[in-house]
Amino acid sequence: MRVSVAGGSTPPEAAKRHAREVGRLLAERGHVLVCGGLGGVMRAACRGASDAGGHTIGVLPGEDRRAANEYVDTAIATGLGHARNALVVLNGDAVIAVDGSGGTLSEVGFGAVYDRPIAGIGAPDAPHVEAVDSPREAVEYVERHAD
DSSP: EEEEEESSOOOOHHHHHHHHHHHHHHHTTEEEEEEESSSSSSHHHHHHHHHOOOOOOEESSOGGGGGGGGGHHHHHHHOOOGGGHHHHHHHHSSSEEEEEOHHHHHHHHHHHHHTEEEESSSSOOTEEEEEEEHHHHHHHHHHHHHH
């Protein structure tokens, strides 16, 4: 399955640790990680997946694929800015949100629009988000609820 990971670009250290663990767990369980491809939570999650031998896809806001963080295996340039958040969600079967603010909230919103299961670790409080306490709980939640 593909799992979209959303989160802040300048998160606190705890959120980075959670994101890295989410990435590692997804890779170890054979899932592909989809994200916005830049820094912060996105980079940390990609690093965790990469370190565990997983595959990562970065859906970038700009026109240059080289802007992706160094742990993105497949970079997709969109030139869409924040509108690319819809594509991040559409290309996953579920969403895990870690920390974040406005951009993350938009991805959570698209997750609800596109009927994706959404787990949140310290993520913005929103309808349709299952608040969990750990990366393991987040991964297990999306595995149980994704089609």
